Amino acid sequence: MTSAGSTSEQPAACPSCGAAVRHSVPWCLQCYASLEPERPQPERRRPEPAQEPEGGPDEPPVTTTRADIDAIADRMLAELARDAPLVTGVLARLPESRSGRLGVAAGLVAAFGLVILLVMTVLGHLL
Secondary structure, three states, X not given: OOOXXXXXXXXXXXXXXXXXXXXXXXXXXXOOOEOOOOOXXXXXXXXXXXXXXXXXXXXXXXXXXXHHHHHHHHHHHHHHHHHOOOOOHHHHHOOOOHHHHHHHHHHHHHHHHHHHHHHHHHHHHHO
């Protein structure tokens, strides 16, 4: 079902990672890929430089296209995603396995129960 302003249907699954997506989100919540159709961008012309490049008249001028800039940005984002930890602080010290995390959760529940029991015992002796 499309909304009144939408001209095409949004996919039910992300084309990049295959995760199920909602109809109202503009990008995948799993891999952050854009789910909106790409619109053609008008080509912009750069003004010619008024000065000669520093390399001299024999060297060709260095031109950077939009595709080059996008490729550099994608490469830098991939490096950041690879190098940066997803979780920091106390959560980074939790075990990665499911059984390890269950063990930590069970230990926290047991410790909390012991604290409650101790508080109830102290209050029972005071009253």
